[in-house]
Amino acid sequence: MYKYLHIYESPKLSGSVKISGAKNAALPLIASTIISNSTSKIKNVPNVADVKTLLKLLNNLGAEYSFNNNELEINTKKINKTTAIYEIVKTMRASILVLGPLLARFGECRVSLPGGCAIGARPVDLHLKALELMGADIKIEGGYIHASGKLKGTEIIFDKVTVTGTENIIMAASLAKGKTTIINAAKEPEVVQLCEVLKNSGVDIKGIGSDEIEIYGTNYELINFKEFEIIPDRIEAGTYLAAGAITNSKITVENVEPEHISSILLKLKTMGFGIEINKNKVTINPANEIKPVNISTTEYPGFPTDMQAQFMAIATQSNGVSTIEERLFENRFMHVPELNRLGANIKIQGKIATVYGPTKLIGADVMATDLRASSALVLAGLIAKGETKVHRIYHLFRGYENLIEKFTTLGAKMELKEEPLP
Numbered sequence: 254m255y256k257y258l259h260i261y262e263s264p265k266l267s268g269s270v271k272i273s274g275a276k277n278a279a280l281p282l283i284a285s286t287i288i289s290n291s292t293s294k295i296k297n298v299p300n301v302a303d304v305k306t307l308l309k310l311l312n313n314l315g316a317e318y319s320f321n322n323n324e325l326e327i328n329t330k331k332i333n334k335t336t337a338i339y340e341i342v343k344t345m346r347a348s349i350l351v352l353g354p355l356l357a358r359f360g361e362c363r364v365s366l367p368g369g370c371a372i373g374a375r376p377v378d379l380h381l382k383a384l385e386l387m388g389a390d391i392k393i394e395g396g397y398i399h400a401s402g403k404l405k406g407t408e409i410i411f412d413k414v415t416v417t418g419t420e421n422i423i424m425a426a427s428l429a430k431g432k433t434t435i436i437n438a439a440k441e442p443e444v445v446q447l448c449e450v451l452k453n454s455g456v457d458i459k460g461i462g463s464d465e466i467e468i469y470g471t472n473y474e475l476i477n478f479k480e481f482e483i484i485p486d487r488i489e490a491g492t493y494l495a496a497g498a499i500t501n502s503k504i505t506v507e508n509v510e511p512e513h514i515s516s517i518l519l520k521l522k523t524m525g526f527g528i529e530i531n532k533n534k535v536t537i538n539p540a541n542e543i544k545p546v547n548i549s550t551t552e553y554p555g556f557p558t559d560m561q562a563q564f565m566a567i568a569t570q571s572n573g574v575s576t577i578e579e580r581l582f583e584n585r586f587m588h589v590p591e592l593n594r595l596g597a598n599i600k601i602q603g604k605i606a607t608v609y610g611p612t613k614l615i616g617a618d619v620m621a622t623d624l625r626a627s628s629a630l631v632l633a634g635l636i637a638k639g640e641t642k643v644h645r646i647y648h649l650f651r652g653y654e655n656l657i658e659k660f661t662t663l664g665a666k667m668e669l670k671e672e673p674l675p
């Protein structure tokens with residue numbers, strides 16, 4: 254038997270939806286508990302597959318946890334293994350986040366190389382070079398990264414802005430000896446939260462939220478985390494706002510941090526949608542005419558690559574030609590042929606996709622290829638005439654908590670179906 258998502262044309266949505274905690278903040282923060290010596294309590298943890306994968310990985314290393322109603326209690330004191338095994342790492346690239354904290358705490362570890370994925374080659378060379386600069390000896394053998402050495406603070410200049418690379422070094426440097434300066438650090442809200450939690454738990458960190466971060470390590474002394482709550486998921490919020498946009502409906506997302514989604518809101522406004530912000534709620538109002546848009550993905554605070562596919566789906570309904578440039582990942586247009594199967598008219602030339610709108614979409618069988626490509630297909634399925642079946646939907650559950658329930662609350666019609674394998 255295999256599962257797919259059956260979506261029935263749902264041309265108008267209404268109401269509001271509560272946004273979950275951010276997957277990409279939860280992952281580094283859970284990994285960072287490796288450098289703790291006690292039980293850590295984290296609230297608003299999204300119950301998504303990636304979080305469960307990381308918990309499985311930590312459990313495999315010896316950590317114990319309970320995870321109920323989005324509250325996680327994790328005791329990493331008993332970690333007694335330092336090998337992050339291929340069988341778990343292969344299911345989630347972000348497993349690389351255990352490298353920095355494991356090495357910092359135990360002075361050695363083995364982490365399976367995550368390899369490429371559907372959106373690109375995604376090397377981890379910058380993570381490894383930075384750890385080498387901190388004194389690690391790194392070898393790649395049998396598909397594993399073998400790292401050893403007592404880490405010492407130093408100056409690190411990242412050649413490219415890397416989110417998980419910055420996070421790995423922040424965690425490693427927190428426990429290392431001396432001061433580490435990260436130049437050209439990522440400034441994503443998830444990186445900021447990692448720094449803030451570590452700072453509240455006693456690590457001296459300066460330059461939080463800037464591209465130059467200074468971390469004064471604890472000289473290998475483990476940390477005790479104060480209880481904290483994961484920030485709202487800006488990409489999940491953006492995806493539901495995109496659902497309001499593609500159906501040209503009024504909907505509200507609750508429990509969001511509007512500042513974290515300013516670049517997304519700006520593009521929605523450019524496309525003609527009305528945006529109202531009321532503290533932690535954002536409402537999208539229908540446009541008189543959906544205008545075309547030009548987007549270039551870039552690091553925060555620029556337009557996020559994780560929202561590129563969803564905006565491409567909206568652009569199929571705009572009145573004119575939109576261009577979408579993907580600057581971060583070389584293969585993040587896998588949703589294009591699938592959107593075209595539904596009737597979109599999108600052409601790719603190198604890093605740029607040109608979307609000729611408006612086009613009438615008609616329901617079809619489509620294949621999800623990665624997390625955000627899948628959400629673009631769900632959005633398109635809402636307005637496609639008739640019925641759309643999205644296959645390989647396990648990608649979606651990596652990062653969207655209660656997706657079907659949330660869309661149903663907004664008035665969409667969709668259900669998970671099971672069929673025998675042909």
Ligand SMILES: CC(=O)N[C@H]1[C@@H](OP(=O)(O)OP(=O)(O)OC[C@H]2O[C@@H](n3ccc(=O)[nH]c3=O)[C@H](O)[C@@H]2O)O[C@H](CO)[C@@H](O)[C@@H]1O
Binds near residue numbers: 347378416
């Ligand atoms: C778990 C998590 O937080 N994932 C996010 C994180 O991924 P992730 O941290 O993997 O993405 P990076 O910021 O590292 O990638 C940025 C660019 O740098 C390149 N690079 C990165 C590291 C390295 O060692 N060498 C190298 O060349 C990448 O291939 C990519 O072209 O940031 C991406 C960019 O915002 C998001 O799309 C992902 O959702």
Ligand SMILES: C=C(OP(=O)(O)O)C(=O)O
Binds near residue numbers: 624625652
């Ligand atoms: C690309 C993503 O995640 P990851 O980096 O874990 O693949 C994402 O969240 O869109």
